[in-house]
Amino acid sequence: MKLIQYEPSEKQPLPGVLAPIPIREFKGLNGFDPLSIDDSYFTDTQNMTTDDYPAISTRPGYSVIGNGGSRVLGMGVWKDRELHVVFNDGTWRRWNGSSWSTLASGLNTSAEWSFTNFQGNLSDVNLIGCNGADPVKKYDGSSVANLSGAPQNGKYMTTYQNRLWCAVGKELWSCALDQPTTWAKFTGNQDDSYRKKIESRRGEDINMLSGSLSKLTIGMPGSLHELYGSLPSDFNTKLITEDTGLANHKAAITQEGFMRFMHNTGIYEYGGGMPPEKSFSEIVGNFLSGITDQSAAGSDGRKLYFNIPSDRLMVYDPRAGIQAWSRWSGIQAVHFMVMQNKLYIGDAQGRVLRLEGTTDNGNGITWSATTKPFNGGSAAQKMRWYKMWVVVELTGTMQIHLSPSIQGEDWKLVQTISGSGTQARRVIIPVASFARENWIRVKFSGTGWVRLHEFTRQTRQLPLY
Numbered sequence: 001m002k003l004i005q006y007e008p009s010e011k012q013p014l015p016g017v018l019a020p021i022p023i024r025e026f027k028g029l030n031g032f033d034p035l036s037i038d039d040s041y042f043t044d045t046q047n048m049t050t051d052d053y054p055a056i057s058t059r060p061g062y063s064v065i066g067n068g069g070s071r072v073l074g075m076g077v078w079k080d081r082e083l084h085v086v087f088n089d090g091t092w093r094r095w096n097g098s099s100w101s102t103l104a105s106g107l108n109t110s111a112e113w114s115f116t117n118f119q120g121n122l123s124d125v126n127l128i129g130c131n132g133a134d135p136v137k138k139y140d141g142s143s144v145a146n147l148s149g150a151p152q153n154g155k156y157m158t159t160y161q162n163r164l165w166c167a168v169g170k171e172l173w174s175c176a177l178d179q180p181t182t183w184a185k186f187t188g189n190q191d192d193s194y195r196k197k198i199e200s201r202r203g204e205d206i207n208m209l210s211g212s213l214s215k216l217t218i219g220m221p222g223s224l225h226e227l228y229g230s231l232p233s234d235f236n237t238k239l240i241t242e243d244t245g246l247a248n249h250k251a252a253i254t255q256e257g258f259m260r261f262m263h264n265t266g267i268y269e270y271g272g273g274m275p276p277e278k279s280f281s282e283i284v285g286n287f288l289s290g291i292t293d294q295s296a297a298g299s300d301g302r303k304l305y306f307n308i309p310s311d312r313l314m315v316y317d318p319r320a321g322i323q324a325w326s327r328w329s330g331i332q333a334v335h336f337m338v339m340q341n342k343l344y345i346g347d348a349q350g351r352v353l354r355l356e357g358t359t360d361n362g363n364g365i366t367w368s369a370t371t372k373p374f375n376g377g378s379a380a381q382k383m384r385w386y387k388m389w390v391v392v393e394l395t396g397t398m399q400i401h402l403s404p405s406i407q408g409e410d411w412k413l414v415q416t417i418s419g420s421g422t423q424a425r426r427v428i429i430p431v432a433s434f435a436r437e438n439w440i441r442v443k444f445s446g447t448g449w450v451r452l453h454e455f456t457r458q459t460r461q462l463p464l465y
Contacts, residue, residue, distance in 0.1 A: 018376075020387070022456040025054035028317070028324030031286040034372045034406060035379050043407075043441075047367040049303075050317045050324045056369065057451040059315075059328055062345070062353040064361045066100050068093060072346025074113025075337040078127040078139060083339050085352055086113045086129070092137070092144055095352070104144040108133040114249055116157050116211075118164055120178035128180065130157045130166060138180075149181040156249045160211030161230050163194070167206035172196050172218065172227070190231045198225055201242055208249040210259070217259065219246035224276065241275045244268055250296040250335060253304060255318070260304055264291050267306055267314070280316075284325045287314060298336020300343035300355070307333040309348075330360060358449045364396055368445035373406045374457060375439040382462035383438060388429035390455045394419030396448015400429055404437040411443055424453055 023039050028050055030041035037043075042056075049059040068087030076084045083095040084103075092104040111131035119125045127139040128147060136150035136157070151173055154166035163174040176182040177191035185193045198206060200223045208219030218225040218237070222245040229235040244263045246252055252261035258271045266288050268276040281288065290308045298305045304316040313328040331353065335346035345353040359365065376383055392398065397418045401411035414430045434440055444452065 018459055018461065020456050020458045022454055024454045026050070026056040026452065027322075028056070028326050029284055029287070030325075030372075031284050035375075037372055039372065039374070041372065042369045043372055044370040045327050045368065046445075047328050047330065047365050048326050048369050049315065049328075050322055050326060052451055053317070053319075053322050053324070055451050055453050058358070058365050058367045058449045059326070060355050061357040061359040061365055062331065062355050062361060063357060064351050065344075065354050066093070066095060066352040067350050069109075069350045071348055071350050072335050072352065073111065074115065074129065074131070075335040075344065075346050075352075076113075076115025076127050076129060077337055077339045078117065078141070079125055080339055083337065083344055083352070084115065084127060084129075084139065085346060086131075087350055089350075092129075094139075103139065104137070107131075112248075112250070114156050114158070116159050116164070118159050118180055120162065120164075120175075120180045122180060126180075128157050128164060130154045136166070147180060149183050150175075151183060156206065156209040158209045158211040158216070160216040160227075165209055165211060165216060167209055167218075169205050170197050170199075170203075172198055172206065172209075190233065192232050194232045194235060196235070196237065198237065204245075208246045208252055208261075210252060210254060212254065217252075219249070219252065219261070221245045221247075224270070240270070244276055247291055247295050248293045251291075253297040253299050253336075255299050255301075255304065260297065260306075260316075262291050262295050262297055262306055266291075280323070281325075284314060284327075287312065287327060294334065294348075296334050296336060298333070298338075298343070298345075300338055301341065305333065305336060307331075330365070358395070364447040365449070366445075366447050367450060368443060369452065370444075371442045371455070373439040373441045376459065376461045379439070381438075383436075384460040384462055385431045385435050385437065385440060385457070386460060387458040388431050388440075388442070388456065390427050390429060390444070391424055391453040392419075392427060393422045393424050393451040393453070394446070394448070395421065396446055396450070398427075398444060398446035398450060400427070401443040401445070402429070402431070402434050403441040403443070404434060404439065405441070406439065422451075 027040045030037045034043045047059045069089030071088040074086040086092050088109045090107045111133040113131045115129040130136040132155035136147040138147040156167050165174045174194040176185045176193045202222045204220040210217040216227040223242040224240040227237045247262045266278045267281040268278045270276040296307045306314040315326045317324045332348040333345045337344045343355040400415040
């Protein structure tokens, strides 16, 4: 008998079926045209962070370590040991890491404070603070007292070239060299005090001072200036720009030689040599409306934080190769301060928050991330959607919504899952009811903690007609 053998038949793939398209790198928020941006961007996020890049995860939570009044007016740190906070109930309080104590009361209940550390000819490093309404204050490690000799209405205290500097309206003032109680010494010597009126075409008052090793940066609402030199005889000022300025003295943060600051037209970057520019923030420009004189900026040493009063905290991760933006909510920051490598936030409710943990003072964090509208190689290409799945770690709940529109709120819930561990799992996203749509957006949302590792789709491209 002759054995008859048949060649095994091979299933021919349908024409146009694409191999699965995975996304394993998430680059944060992008406000540009959703049909044209890279697949790895989100068109909207809430309370997500790039800390675990290339994955994206829920932002850190916070603990409430203290509160007073209904708003924080200023924050400073003494010797990296104590956190000092002024509240709008007129109190200056100290946090030593375990408990609070009140150092002063009866202070102005609306004026914002600025702080700096300085020793000079004092017996120890003092925390110097001012608000333009109360007398300039100093804290020496035990108590708060007036700083004698300082201008009564000085604002925006900072240090540069072994001197204290502050602003009095349009005038820039400094104390004598290493003499924080001497502000009116004009004898023609090199250790004299210094005063200069800073001119601007709008006739504005100074609203920010920031000293560094090599220069003093002077901000106004519509302009930016710098002062160079080490002695009164060679101090000189230079106009940087009269096109942009600062929203307020809290709206600037310097990190690794670059100053980023908020203006009502956006968030700018300035590193010297060239005028300020905002190319690094234009990707989220449509999220930046509403910057006011109540906005604040800060840093934890890694990320940069820019608060916009309508419950938007824009977060920038400047690490090389990442340079991604996120949008947080639920933290209405008005002051930022770092002590012992932890970020403290004074908020618009009078609370002092410490960024840590996975909950907001015991409450689960609500988060979301919305993708671009996915399609084939061309936005005009007809599609057949076969499969979608996501790989996540989850503690809490997650909902997955789909939309057939480029934008809008026509979301349909297609999957709900819960988790209680950190083991990565694959979650299938049902697409049957969207199988013939031209494009699909996906919205991941939930409460708790999540880390999104991968999102994959598989489609078939149909004829254009």
